[in-house]
Amino acid sequence: MIWGLLTVLSSVPNSEPAYTWWRANTSFLDVLAGVASVATLAALWFAAVSVRHNTQARNLAVVVDLYKSLTEQREKAFHSNLYQMTEEQFYVFQMFTLMEHCCFLVNSKAVSGAARDFLVDWLDQEIPEIEDQQQFRDRLDFATGQQLAEYRTYRAGFETREAQRLEKRLRGKIGSPEHFDRVLDARRRRFQR
Known part of the structure; x- marks a missing residue:
């Protein structure tokens, strides 16, 4: 049955190709309308992308300007002794504010490219050093609720990245799974402080 259908179809003369790019009566105006x-x-599409990028840049500029203004006002308040903090306590407060701001910029993807890489590298080096100091640990223990939420979000990702980095390094050097598990357990205990 299929063979008969194919022979009938192949015997029908075909004067036009099955598909053409242009119809016989296509004019220059039709082509111009299609291109337009x-x-x-x-x-x-380019306008929508441009508006999105301009909005992101404007939002980032507003966040940076706001941060500068807040920092200046905090400095004035500290020098007026409104906070009733020692210089050391104020430094810890300012440092955590800076860390929170950087974590916000990285977490919200407000910066990208080399600027983001710089912030990530800085945070990855600064976090372990800060958490080894008693004043900073006290501030972390004191923070509740939404305080330092961006820092905690970044910190969770940092722990994951750090564990993956350590796993790669240890798997390449040491073949013993028991040794690897002991090192990972010690590392997890250190980060849970």
């Missing part, structure tokens, strides 16, 4: 519609769609 594609160009319009592309322009709309």
Whole structure:
């Protein structure tokens, strides 16, 4: 049955190709209208992308300016002795504010490229050093609720990245799974402080 259908189809003379790019009565105006519609769609897409990028840049500029203003006002308040803090306590407070701001920028992806890489590298080096100091540990223990939420979010990702980095390094050097598990357990206990 299929063979008969194929022979009938192949015996029908075909004067037109199965698919053509242009119809026989296509005019220059039709081609121009098609190109213009594609160009319009592309322009709309580029405008939407541009608006999005401009909004992100403006938001980042607002956040940075706000942070500068807050820092200046805090400095004035500290020198006026409104906070009733020692210099050491104020430094810890300012440092955690800076860390929270950097964590916010990284977590919200407000910065990208080399600037983001710089912030991530700085945070990855600064976090373990800060958490080894008693004043900073006291401030972390004192913070509750949404205080330092961005820092805690970044810290959770940092622990994951650090564990993966350690796992890669140890798997390459040491073949004993027991040794590897002991080192990972010690590392986890250190981060749970």
